[in-house]
Every structure is written in structure tokens, then in C-alpha cells.
Amino acid sequence: MLSIILLSYYSAxxxxxxxxxxxxxxxxxxxxxxxxxxxxxxxxxxxxxAQELEKQHANVRAYQLSKNYSAHYSIFAGLELAKGNCAIPIPDDEQLPYSDIVQMYNLWKKGEKIIIPHRAERHDGFITDLFANAYYKIINSLSEVKFPKGGADSFLIDREVIDIMNSRIHAINTSSIMEVLRLGYTPYYYPYERVKGINTESRWTLKKKIRLFKDTFFSSSTWPVKMITNLGLFFAIVAFCLILLYTYVRLFGDPQFWGDIVPGWTSTIVIVSFFSGLILFSLGIIAEYIWRIYEEVKDRPGYIIKKK
Known part of the structure; x- marks a missing residue:
């Protein structure tokens, strides 16, 4: 049996x-x-x-989250409730052609554990395409997962993977597609063409997109922390070399090197400003990881499904 998880948000x-x-x-x-x-x-x-549809059809079940958590947490909730041998989350606007579900289901029957549908081409406008392509390039370059061309936000997964997602993954400050790709299984990338004539306004606000990027990036990449370590090592070496240089000049060089009027103020201001900004930037990156650790140790649920 296939579990279809319809992601509903203002979908009357x-x-x-x-x-x-x-x-x-x-x-x-x-x-x-x-x-x-x-x-x-x-x-x-x-x-x-959704409840009326549930009353009319035996294979329909309707659930509601306690608040708006975003689509990826709806997916986690749907996987928790799914009873099928495989499952696929789909949007309600047919951006992923429903006919392709059959093709992916057949691939699953042939033994594929994870099928990742991805758009063969993006035509959402110059600005949207620019930011989307930049997002996936950054994630692919600096994180431990690799998205297919055009990106992906859905999947069809086997019961084995569903059980792992439900029992081993803490659904907080992450995204479902990221966790699926991180499991280590070899995914099958399935290209599809978006249904023509479907022009729906995105319900992903800028705030949600920024949060998704941060959750995806920081949950899958240690590059920022390694960058801070490497920057610290580099500037420590530079500072040590400057100490040797200035000590030599002071003891053995020309005293005029220091200037005659307010000696050294320009270099002092520049160096202090640069390193102050670098320190604050580094602390901000570290704070992102510490905040996520703090959220994890509280062990709060990433979503709450209302009781019927």
C-alpha cells in the first residue's frame, strides 16, 4: 500500500x-x-x-497540526501516521504531476528504497531561479548532502526508511528531505516536468525561506565552525609575524617608520575594527549551533498533531 501525504495549508x-x-x-x-x-x-x-472527505471515503484520514509549523514538519507528522509500505508527500497544487506518482511507485516495486523527484528545469522567474540555484549550490558545496539539479523537496520512501525517520530522527530544526538524503541509502533521482498552466502563489514567505536555509545548512554542515578554526589559525600566524616585524623595526629599524604625528592610529583603528567584526561574526555562527543544541536537549516535539 502507498501512503499519499497531502500537504494542506489554506487549501479549501x-x-x-x-x-x-x-x-x-x-x-x-x-x-x-x-x-x-x-x-x-x-x-x-x-x-x-478534509474531515468531510474522510467521512465519504474509507481510505482518507484527516489530521491537523496545532499551529503552522511549515511543510517539512507536516511531512514528519504524516510519516508518523502513515501505515503504507511506502509513502510520498505531495503538495496540493499539482506542481509535482500526480501521474508521476505511478512511475515512482513502480520504481519502488523494483527495489528502490528512496526515489527523489526533481524538476528537470526551473522557470519561476529570474530572481526566484537565481536564489533557488544559489541555495542548492551553497548546500551542495558546503554540506554533507548533495541535491540533484534543480533541487528537491519531496521523495517516495520505503517502509524501512519511514521507520528510521520515525524512530531515529528528531524532527526539529531540520528538513525532511535533508534527513532522507543523509541516511546513506543510494537515492534514485527521478526528473519530472512541472505541470504547465499551474501558476500558484507560493506560501513560503521570506521568513520561512530564511529559516529553512538556516535549518538545512546548520543541520548538515560543519563548514562554518571549521572556517572559524582556520581563520583563527591564519590570523594567529599573521599576528605572530607582525609581532616579529614590529619588534625588529622598533629595536633595529628607522624610528621614522612610526611617523611623527599620532603614530599608529590608522593601523590600530583598522585592525581593531576588522577583528571586532570577525569575532562578532564568529560568535554568531557558534551561537547558531549552540542554540540548536539547546533546542535538542529540551527534547520538545518539532510538531504537535491535534487529537480528533
Whole structure:
């Protein structure tokens, strides 16, 4: 059985249509499935519509998170509730073509544990494409995971992987796709073309995008800490060389080297300003890791599913 996890957020006008389209495709190919609707704290009628759909169809289950946690935490919650032999989270706007679910399901039946769908091409506008491509290049260059061309935010995973995600991964300050890619399994990258004519406004605000980048980057990369160590070592060597140089000049060089009017103030101001900024920047990076450690040791849940 396949578990479809529909990510719902202000989706009142999309839930029923999404279910009907998916039902038509999966029934046509005789694929057994359950349909989980994970409402991410919507305040419109999305959850009510999901509950009505649940009453009408035996394979539909509707749940709502206690507040808006963002899509990746809805995915973690859906995986916790999924009963299928494999599972796939999907958006409610058909950006991932529903027909491709069948192809990925067939790949799973052939033995693939993790299938990562990724867009073959991006055409979201110059600015959006620029930032998206820069994001994935930074993550691929400086972290321990590698995203496919065009990036990815969904997956179809086997029951074995689902159980690992539920039992071994603490769903806080991270993203589901990052944790799937970090497990060590060899993923199958499945390219797809976005459905033409689907132009929906993104519900990922700038604040959410920045948080996702920080969570993804700091949960998968130790490069910033190593950078601080290397910078510290480099400037310690430079400082030691300057000490030797200035000591030699002071003892054996020309006294005029120091100047006649307010000697050394320019170099002092520049050096103090530079290293003050470097120290504060380094402390900020360290604070990001310490804050995440603090959140982990509190052992609070990354999401809360409301009781029915």
C-alpha cells in the first residue's frame, strides 16, 4: 500500500480536486493507497473539508497540526501516521504531476528504497531561479548532502526508511528531505516536468525561506565552525609575524617608520575594527549551533498533531 501525504495549508479549494485526480490515476493502475491530509494549522475551512472527505471515503484520514509549523514538519507528522509500505508527500497544487506518482511507485516495486523527484528545469522567474540555484549550490558545496539539479523537496520512501525517520530522527530544526538524503541509502533521482498552466502563489514567505536555509545548512554542515578554526589559525600566524616585524623595526629599524604625528592610529583603528567584526561574526555562527543544541536537549516535539 502507498501512503499519499497531502500537504494542506489554506487549501479549501484544492483538497477535493487533488483527491479526485489522484484517485482516478491510482485506481486506473490498481494501486492500493491511503490518503492522509495533513493540515498545517490553517484557519480557513481546509480542515473541515478534509474531515468531510474522510467521512465519504474509507481510505482518507484527516489530521491537523496545532499551529503552522511549515511543510517539512507536516511531512514528519504524516510519516508518523502513515501505515503504507511506502509513502510520498505531495503538495496540493499539482506542481509535482500526480501521474508521476505511478512511475515512482513502480520504481519502488523494483527495489528502490528512496526515489527523489526533481524538476528537470526551473522557470519561476529570474530572481526566484537565481536564489533557488544559489541555495542548492551553497548546500551542495558546503554540506554533507548533495541535491540533484534543480533541487528537491519531496521523495517516495520505503517502509524501512519511514521507520528510521520515525524512530531515529528528531524532527526539529531540520528538513525532511535533508534527513532522507543523509541516511546513506543510494537515492534514485527521478526528473519530472512541472505541470504547465499551474501558476500558484507560493506560501513560503521570506521568513520561512530564511529559516529553512538556516535549518538545512546548520543541520548538515560543519563548514562554518571549521572556517572559524582556520581563520583563527591564519590570523594567529599573521599576528605572530607582525609581532616579529614590529619588534625588529622598533629595536633595529628607522624610528621614522612610526611617523611623527599620532603614530599608529590608522593601523590600530583598522585592525581593531576588522577583528571586532570577525569575532562578532564568529560568535554568531557558534551561537547558531549552540542554540540548536539547546533546542535538542529540551527534547520538545518539532510538531504537535491535534487529537480528533
Amino acid at each position: 479549494d484544492r483538497i477535493t480536486l487533488a483527491y479526485q485526480k489522484i484517485k482516478s490515476i491510482l485506481d486506473q493502475h490498481s494501486i492500493p493507497y491511503e490518503f492522509l491530509i495533513m493540515d498545517d494549522g490553517s484557519t480557513d475551512d481546509s480542515f473541515k473539508i
